[in-house]
Amino acid sequence: MTVVVFALLLLAAVPIALVLALTAAWYIADSGNTVLFESYPQQLFGAIESYGLLAIPLFMLAGELMNEGGVTRRLIDLARLLVGGFRGGLAYINLVANMMMAAIIGSAASQIAIMSRAMVPAMEREGYDKPYSAAITAAGGLLSPIIPPSMLFVLFGVIAQVPIAEMFIAGILPGLLLGFSFFLAIAVVGLLQQYPKGNWPTGDEARQALLMGLPALSIPLIIIGGILLGVATPTESAALASLAALLLGRLLYGELSLGQLPRVLTRTAVNAGLVIMLIAAAGVFGWVVTYERLPQMAAAAISALTTDPFLFLLLVIGSLLLVGMIIDGIAALILVVPILLPIATQQFDISPYQFGVVVCLTLVLGLLTPPVGAGLFIASSMTGASPLRIFRALIPFLLATLATLVLLAWQPWLTTGLIGR
Template sequence: MTPLLFLVLLFGSVPIALVLALTALWYIYDSGNLVLYDSYAQQIFSGVENYGLLAIPLFILTGELMNEGGMTQRLVHAARVFVGGFRGGLAYINLLANMFMAAIIGSAASQIAVMSRAMVPAMTKEGYDPGFSAATTAAGGLLAPVIPPSMLFVIYGVLAQLPIGDLFIAGIIPGLILAGTFFVVVALIGLAKDFPKGEWMTLPEAARALRNALPAFLIPIAIVGGILFGIATPTESAAVASLIAFAVGWLFYREITPRDLGQLFVRTATNSSLVIFMIAAANVFGWVVVYEELPQKLAAFISTVTSDPFTFLLIVNLCLLFVGMLIDGIAALILITPILLPIAMNTYNIDPFQFGVVISLNLVLGLLTPPVGVGLYIASAMSGVRPFTIFAALWPFLLAVTVVLILLSYFPILSTALI
């Protein structure tokens, strides 16, 4: 009865946090072991009693301050210095700016929204196909789950009880590989469609663009540098980054004032509470899953299918691709980590950092794939291009992500080399 209730709630458009919490409640009732009710509230509270979760509202706040403080546009302009003169230069600028933003925002959905407003009109104005412009911007959002800081890595680190800083480091090489494949995709499409040739900035223009963006570059340096060199934890780096973002936007760019903070704090609190409540509900659901020995039963079944770790990861990738099409990436990560991670580690001896990188990248694909495809609708709403038109132009990027996923699944060194 409990699995049936879970499926009915899940496909009945009930918020995933309530699905997890109500399913756990019903399981206790259905099992007849009512003494478990005494531990229910404690399990919910212990799910959010984690210092690492403080990084979530701080990274969200940093992104809000970046958008309001004028740093996004300056980073885009700085990207033009490096790649603006190539054929299809604006498409490269789009991807490079997405790399900069991925090192700051950490959320694919937020990044797609911000960059769609900034880049799609500019690319369309210079003669690029609107569908390709929106697709390139949406694909750039896929860099957010692997280039640190990543919201999915923070959540996975909490669920898997892994150092979040090490997870961030594990995502650096995969993020660079993914960005490189996207650049190759743009180059090949540019040759086929004869993209307009860009123009290199003059030396004074380039120097001015880099000088204007220099304060904004302090933010990813503070986040990634602080973690890489062991100066600060991810949470402390996020706090420092939000302070720098406010100081730069207020004192240097003068596009934000202390009066704006109230509205930013409200938006940050609203978005953060949704994620943190899901994590609390997931903890009590994971408690039920462990109590029922579901990972052990699933592991016994899968081990009859294959004993090869790579084949197991391919099966997981295929299953998660369908899961990500139906459920939000964060919700899916919260749902499947307690079930699949013990199997990956104990049965197949898969490194938890490799597993985290693979499933995080896989699940965020659901942002851009129907029927849910939240990222598609965000890009469509911000650019005015129909979702189907975007998806039709998106398939080369999705193919590139598939290739990268296979590489990450086969070569664990790509995720663990820097740790």
């Protein structure tokens, strides 16, 4: 009956946080073990009682300040300097700028919204098809879950009890690999569609782009460098990135006024509050799942199917592709990790870092696939292109992502090599 309640609430479009919290409450009431209600508030609070979760609102704040303060536009100009002269130059610029933004924002949905406003109109003016322009921007959002910092990595680190900094490092090589596969997809599509050849900036334009872009590039360097060098935790790096974005937008670029700060802070608080509510509700739901010994039952069922770690990860990828199509990535992550992680590490001896990267990237694919496909609708609302046409243009990038996932599942060193585990 609990499963029926969960499905009905989900199909009724009830917010996912309420779905999880109400389903857990229904289970307790239906089981007759009402003494569990006394632990309900404790489980809600316990799910969010983690220092690492402070990084989420701080990374969100850094992204908002960058967009308001003109930092995003300077990063795009810097990307133009690097790849703007190739055929389909603006497509490459879009992707490189997305890679830079992924190293700051950490949220795929936020990145798609920000970059759609910044890049799609410019690509249209130079003769690119609107759905294709929106598709590249949406595909760039797939880099957010694995290029550090990553909101999903923060959550996975908290749930799996592994160092968040090491999760970030584990995502560097997979992020570069995924970016390279997207470059290949753009090159192939550009040749087939004969998109216009870009123009390299002139000497003066290049100097101006470097002069204004290098300070903007300091923000991802602060985040990644601080973590890699061990001088700052992910949370401290997020705070430093927010401070750098504020100073650059206010003092250097002069586009961020003090009057904009209340709006920026309010938007950050609302968005972060939604995520934290979801984490709290999913914590209660996960408690019920553990109480019912679902991880043990799932372990027995999967062990009967295969004993090969690679095949197990392929099964996980296939299952989570379906889950991600229906349930929000953050909620799905909190639901599946307590069930699947013990199986991966204990039954198949899979590194939690490899498992985390594969799971996070697989789940975020659901952001761009029907029937829910929130990322498709974000890109559509920002650009006016049809979600179905965007999805068709996305197919080469989705195939590239699937190929990358299979490679990550096959070769553990791609995720564990930089952390030495």
